[in-house]
Amino acid sequence: MRFAVLGTGIVGRTLAGRLSSLGHEVVIGTRDPEATLARQDKDRAGNPPISAWLSEHPQVRLLPYAEVGAFADHVVNATSGDGTLPALEAVGAAHLVGKIIIDVANPLDFSQGFPPALDPVNTDSLAEQIQRAFPEARVVKTLNTMNTLVMVEPTRVPGPHSVFVSGDDAEAKKTVTALLESIGWPADEIYDLGDVTTARGSEMTFALWVRLYGAFGDGDFNFHIQRAPRSA
């Protein structure tokens, strides 16, 4: 498949690298590739600039948002929450018709400091905002409840742990579920929460995740849904 990953941060590049390693064709979208490539500083988390990453991943091309839509079958939203709608607008609604938008972002709101709050939250979600803004795209929320490294390598955290899927389009969720399995997620740990409004549930889990991250000092953990055996 051909993927356009939006966002050059650690989430975008980690997902792009993993999808590429699985044999998919991958481009990373950014607003202004020239400006993005000119950055030579490490980011706040100490990650090297995207230029260094790209030189190690020559099969992944960096393109302006406006050019990724013609290339890609599917779009992965790995932008920061407040950059999501502008990025998708720059991709262009016409390029998103019928396509799956795999939304792995959380709408982090740093306006009141750390840990960030969420905006939107509670009675709305980023996934719903995207679906409303691009009604002809097929939004699937997933992978937004864990650290990036766990997203692409679930065995990094040993033992059973879970991933969630939300979206209105059953066929799109089936495609994304198969993709999650190809990444290494066990089928019985992929939970379909329901329609796109259920993304409120997975997005709001961030509030617990970030505090556990603070308590642990690392992101090598994940939520597992432990269920009683069913009598059925």
Place this chain on the structure above:
Amino acid sequence: MRFAVLGTGIVGRTLAGRLSSLGHEVVIGTRDPEATLARQDKDRAGNPPISAWLSEHPQVRLLPYAEVGAFADHVVNATSGDGTLPALEAVGAAHLVGKIIIDVANPLDFSQGFPPALDPVNTDSLAEQIQRAFPEARVVKTLNTMNTLVMVEPTRVPGPHSVFVSGDDAEAKKTVTALLESIGWPADEIYDLGDVTTARGSEMTFALWVRLYGAFGDGDFNFHIQRAPRSA
């Protein structure tokens, strides 16, 4: 210990019964015991009236809020979220000085239907509201991330699963942690999230919990924090 459980619903009575079975002295607080006892209908979930429950648990007394404070060492908040502050006001601030308020409630907001949203949420929490309103009490948020039956009988869900503790007072959290262990929670599954503001994290988990409850059709599940082994 002597506990006052606020709230006569399924959460309050289940916790009251369990605390009583552990040998504690327990009263249940309600606004108007006479009116509460007069109710003979099952609740929406099909639970029998509190009068039937009390006749099976004669060691637990039903008292007006105003009378439970003089009796209890600790208060358990098992009221509905919007009933919490009025209930605690009826107990009386003077009766809460120095006491632990174990807050197991979530501030459910049904104003937009089912599943409920939360209010407060995101930049505030019910636990913080209680702590602000009763600064001389010691609020500990816990047990609010699971079904009532799982709260009091963790082995109902086999395998490892977790419970969270939030609060400003370290000594109070220690007391509550010991109480959780006496209920059956393994010490290594009790996570101290930090100060009372971290209750936002556990309260917001409700948004995922309620959707899993919808997907599963039952509440016999819980969150487990799966961690990678630490090198320390």
